[in-house]
Amino acid sequence: MALITCPECDRQVSDRAGACPQCGAPVHLPAKRARSNRLALVAVSAALVVMVGVLLTVSLGNQWAENDAVAERHAETLKTLRGQ
Numbered sequence: 001m002a003l004i005t006c007p008e009c010d011r012q013v014s015d016r017a018g019a020c021p022q023c024g025a026p027v028h029l030p031a032k033r034a035r036s037n038r039l040a041l042v043a044v045s046a047a048l049v050v051m052v053g054v055l056l057t058v059s060l061g062n063q064w065a066e067n068d069a070v071a072e073r074h075a076e077t078l079k080t081l082r083g084q
């Protein structure tokens with residue numbers, strides 16, 4: 001927790017308070033903190049995109065591997081039916 005200066009009455013206010021307890025003026029987070037929050041949001045979004053991409057790749061890969069296995073089984077069955 002950090003203290004910031006109220007823009008209205010110049011008193012020290014907790015940065016977690018939504019408004020100054022003295023005068024009721026809305027208290028905004030310092031710009032630096034807001035920027036780091038935005039950076040964190042971008043990082044989380046990027047991580048989510050990467051995770052979704054990996055999940056899609058893995059599930060599609062599994063599906064293709066399964067299709068290959070089915071095709072192989074069908075080929076084996078055909079060979080057997082043809083007496084080869």
Ligand SMILES: [Zn+2]
Nearest residue numbers: 006009020023
């Ligand atoms: Zn104030």
